[in-house]
Amino acid sequence: MGNVNAAICRAVDAITDAIPNAIRPKKKSKHVNALLIVDVQYDFIDGSLALKNCPSQHQGEQVIPVINKLLDEIKFDVVVYTQDWHTPDHISFYDNLPLRAHLLAKDSKSMEELKVFDTAIFVFDNERQSRVEQILWPVHCVQHTHGAELHQDLSIVKSNKNRQVINLFKGYDSDIDSYSAFWDNMKIRETTLHSRLKGYNVQQVFIVGIATDVCVFATALHALENGYKTHIIKDACRGVDENNINLRLNELIAHGCSMIQTADVKSLI
Ligand SMILES: [Zn+2]
Structure with a gap:
């Protein structure tokens, strides 16, 4: 009987471990907050799909010190790093x-x-x-290549008792692209992001990274659909095409997304 109980206890422990603990808003905080850092990868900065070679001619690396400062100064409850992570035979190439x-x-x-x-x-x-x-697109972010790595200058924070860190890979189905961190482009398969954020009781997300009019846009749209209070931190994003950036940001505003600057974050936390 003791063995059976021990086995049940172990099973319960395993289940409990698997359920992330909901986070309560910190003292003085209004919400549980997540920072979503989208695709700060070499190929979008100085590799095969570098923004500087796209119509916008943006310098993707300019997001890095801005994001690092945010990570340094703001106590986000959850930090998510996403990576475009394609198979060599990917449909988007x-x-x-x-x-x-x-x-x-x-x-x-x-x-x-x-x-x-x-x-x-x-x-x-x-x-x-x-x-x-x-x-x-040009071949980019092929799994396990240098181009798919997060840029070495980006601060990579670790989970601790005050912060959960999620690493999320997307676009690994050869036949379906995935701009959003929540869904593939056909909305056939959902990633684990929403269930994990819900598990942590996240209510508010701040989105930064590359590219504003592609993966940042798609991630923000699905964050709004999923009911998160959603902010794009504009000075921490860079995009592919200036006209498209404006169109996409206006589309997000129409869906209730707020456009802010890094200096505004503190007052919203
Ligand atoms: Zn891609």
Whole structure:
């Protein structure tokens, strides 16, 4: 009997360990707060998809000291680092177009017409005949390559009794891209982020990183859908295309997102 009880206790402990403890707002804090640091990876800064070579000509590395200062000065309850993490045969790479030429939709540009940064339309031969609109990017953030690593100058904080740290990888399904840290682009598979943030009782998220009009935008949109009070810290983000950045930020504002600067964060915590 003792052995059975011990086994039950061990099982209960294991379950309890698996459920993250909800965090209560700190004294003087209004909310439980998370900082979402999106894709501060080499390939977006000085690698194959460096923003400085995109229409915006933004310098991606400029987000790093701003984010480091935030991590240093603000006591976020949860810090999330996301990484774009693609397989070599990933659908989002222009170079992989020949692998899926047979899936191009009739109304898509053809293999010959499509250029890097164009949008291809694929139809997957599954029960739903899923149509996938995919921007064809240069090869970037391939799993386990230097380009996929977080930039070495970014402060990497650790979990402690006052702070939980989550590392989140996205875009590892070869056939579905994932701009958002919450969902893949087809909204077929949800990542663990929402359940983990809910488990910690997070109510408010601050989003920073790269790229404003792509992964920062998609992450913010889903954060809003999931009911978080959502802020984009504009001076801690850089994007691909200035026109698109403005369009996307206005779309987020229409959904209730607030646009702030780092100097505003303290008063919102
Ligand atoms: Zn990607």
